Amino acid sequence: MAVVVDPSSSAEETPERHWLDRIGIPRALAWGFLGLLIFMIGDGVESGYLSPYLRDEGMSGERVALLFSVYGATASVAAWFSGALSDLWGPRRVMLLGLGIWVAFQVVFLVFAVPTVNFWLLMLSYGLRGFGYPLFAYGFLIWVTAVTPKRRLGSAVGWFWFAFTGGLPTLGSLVASFAVPWIGAYATLWLSLALVTAGGLIALLLVREPTGRNRLAPAGERPVATLIGSLSIIWRNPKIGTGAVVRAINTAPQFGFLVFLPVFFTDTLGFSLSEWLQLLSAMFATNIFFNLIFGVVGDRVGWQRTVAWFGGVGCAVTTLLLYYGTVAAGDHYALAMVLVSLFGATLAGYVPLSALMPSLDPAHKGQAMSALNLGAGASTFIGPALVGLFLGPLGVQGMMWIFAMLYLASAVMALFLKLPDPVAPGAAGYPSGPGPVARAGARNETDDSPEA
Known part of the structure; x- marks a missing residue:
C-alpha cells in the first residue's frame, strides 16, 4: 500500500487551533x-x-x-x-x-x-x-x-x-x-x-x-503489483512477517473466547447472560483506556519491550488467572469483574505494534500496515479454529493453556523485532523530517538505552 503523506503539506505546517486537532x-x-x-x-x-x-x-x-x-x-x-x-x-x-x-x-x-x-x-x-x-x-x-x-x-x-x-x-x-x-x-x-x-x-x-x-497509489501503478506487494513484504522482510504473526496472536484468543466463554460463564459458572455481557463490556472498557496508557508506556520504555512483557507475558498470566480464578470462586461477580479487567488491560500491551510495524520497514510503511491488518484479520479465524479443534478433546482448561502458550510465544517473537539502524533524513523511503514516529523509533532502537 502506497499511502503518501507529503511532509511539506500545509496540513503539516498549519497551527492546530481547533480542539479536535x-x-x-x-x-x-x-x-x-x-x-x-x-x-x-x-x-x-x-x-x-x-x-x-x-x-x-x-x-x-x-x-x-x-x-x-x-x-x-x-x-x-x-x-x-x-x-x-x-x-x-x-x-x-x-x-x-x-x-x-x-x-x-x-x-x-x-x-x-x-x-x-x-x-x-x-x-x-x-x-x-x-x-x-x-x-x-x-x-x-x-x-x-x-x-x-x-x-x-x-x-x-x-x-x-x-x-x-x-x-x-x-x-x-x-x-x-x-x-x-x-x-x-x-x-x-x-x-x-x-x-x-x-x-x-x-x-x-x-x-x-x-x-x-x-x-492513493501513484498514477500508473498496476493493481496486481499493488496487491502482490502488500503480501510479499511478509517474506521479503521476515520481521514484518513475524510482526504479523504477533498481531494475529494478540487477538486470536479474544475471538476464541467469544465462542466458548459465554457458555462457560453461564452454564458452568452460573452467571446470567446479562451478567456475562456486562463482564465482557468491562473487559474491553478497561482495554480501551489501557490502549492509551500503553501507547505512552511504549514511547518511554520501548515499543518492543512493551509488546513482549506487558502484552505477551501479561496476557499469558491473566489468561490463566481468568480461568483458575473464576473456577475457584464460581459466580463471584466482583472477582470475575477484576479478572476480566486484568485481561483487558494486558491485551492493550500490544498497542505499540501499530507504531513498531511501519518502522520496521520505513521505505514500505504502507505495505507493513497491510501486513498488520492481515494479522489482525487472521486472528478472527485462528481463535475460533483452535476452539473447533481442541475444545472437544481438551475442554476449557486446555484451551486456556493453549492460548497462554501462544501469548508466551508471541513475547519471544517480539524480542526479535528490533528496529533497523537510523537512516539520515532525505534518504530513499524516508520523510524529510524525522517526525514523532522516527523520534520514538530512535528511542526504541538499542537495548542498552534506558528508554529502550
Missing part, C-alpha cells in the same frame, strides 16, 4: 470517528451472545466454532485487501463496499438463515458478511493515515482504536446486555443492523475530506 482527531475526519464507533457498536452487539443463541437454536458447539472460523477467514482476507483496494479505489469507496456487504448479507442472515437454522445458509450469509467490517473499518484507518500530519498520526491512530474497540465488543456487548432481555435475541440482531447502517451513513455522508475519495 489538539487532542489528536483530524477535524476533517471527526464525523468518521463517530460513524466508526456506531458501526462497530452494531457489529459488536452479537459478539457476546451469538454463540449461545445458536447453540440454543440447535447447532452443535463444533458447528458454531466452524461458522465463526469461516467468518474469521473472510475477515482476514478483507483486512488484507482493505489497504490495497484503498490504494486503487480510495478509502471512501472501500468503506462503502464494506457497508454494502455487511448490510446485504446481514439481511440474508436474518431473513432466511437464522429462522431456518440452515447450517449451509448460515455459513454462506454469515461468512460473506465477514468481508464487511474490515473493509469499512480498516478503509477508514487508511484514510486517517493518509491525511493526518505526522506529528499527530500516533494520536489519530490511537483514537481509531479507541472507537474500534469501544464498539467491538465493549459498547456492543453492553447494548446487547440490555436489549436481549428487553426485545429478545433475534430482534437484537436487527438492532445491530440498524446501528451499522446508521454509523456507516454518518461516516460516508458527513466526511467531506477529499483525499479519501481518490486513489
Whole structure:
C-alpha cells in the first residue's frame, strides 16, 4: 500500500487551533470517528451472545466454532485487501463496499438463515458478511493515515482504536446486555443492523475530506503489483512477517473466547447472560483506556519491550488467572469483574505494534500496515479454529493453556523485532523530517538505552 503523506503539506505546517486537532482527531475526519464507533457498536452487539443463541437454536458447539472460523477467514482476507483496494479505489469507496456487504448479507442472515437454522445458509450469509467490517473499518484507518500530519498520526491512530474497540465488543456487548432481555435475541440482531447502517451513513455522508475519495497509489501503478506487494513484504522482510504473526496472536484468543466463554460463564459458572455481557463490556472498557496508557508506556520504555512483557507475558498470566480464578470462586461477580479487567488491560500491551510495524520497514510503511491488518484479520479465524479443534478433546482448561502458550510465544517473537539502524533524513523511503514516529523509533532502537 502506497499511502503518501507529503511532509511539506500545509496540513503539516498549519497551527492546530481547533480542539479536535489538539487532542489528536483530524477535524476533517471527526464525523468518521463517530460513524466508526456506531458501526462497530452494531457489529459488536452479537459478539457476546451469538454463540449461545445458536447453540440454543440447535447447532452443535463444533458447528458454531466452524461458522465463526469461516467468518474469521473472510475477515482476514478483507483486512488484507482493505489497504490495497484503498490504494486503487480510495478509502471512501472501500468503506462503502464494506457497508454494502455487511448490510446485504446481514439481511440474508436474518431473513432466511437464522429462522431456518440452515447450517449451509448460515455459513454462506454469515461468512460473506465477514468481508464487511474490515473493509469499512480498516478503509477508514487508511484514510486517517493518509491525511493526518505526522506529528499527530500516533494520536489519530490511537483514537481509531479507541472507537474500534469501544464498539467491538465493549459498547456492543453492553447494548446487547440490555436489549436481549428487553426485545429478545433475534430482534437484537436487527438492532445491530440498524446501528451499522446508521454509523456507516454518518461516516460516508458527513466526511467531506477529499483525499479519501481518490486513489492513493501513484498514477500508473498496476493493481496486481499493488496487491502482490502488500503480501510479499511478509517474506521479503521476515520481521514484518513475524510482526504479523504477533498481531494475529494478540487477538486470536479474544475471538476464541467469544465462542466458548459465554457458555462457560453461564452454564458452568452460573452467571446470567446479562451478567456475562456486562463482564465482557468491562473487559474491553478497561482495554480501551489501557490502549492509551500503553501507547505512552511504549514511547518511554520501548515499543518492543512493551509488546513482549506487558502484552505477551501479561496476557499469558491473566489468561490463566481468568480461568483458575473464576473456577475457584464460581459466580463471584466482583472477582470475575477484576479478572476480566486484568485481561483487558494486558491485551492493550500490544498497542505499540501499530507504531513498531511501519518502522520496521520505513521505505514500505504502507505495505507493513497491510501486513498488520492481515494479522489482525487472521486472528478472527485462528481463535475460533483452535476452539473447533481442541475444545472437544481438551475442554476449557486446555484451551486456556493453549492460548497462554501462544501469548508466551508471541513475547519471544517480539524480542526479535528490533528496529533497523537510523537512516539520515532525505534518504530513499524516508520523510524529510524525522517526525514523532522516527523520534520514538530512535528511542526504541538499542537495548542498552534506558528508554529502550
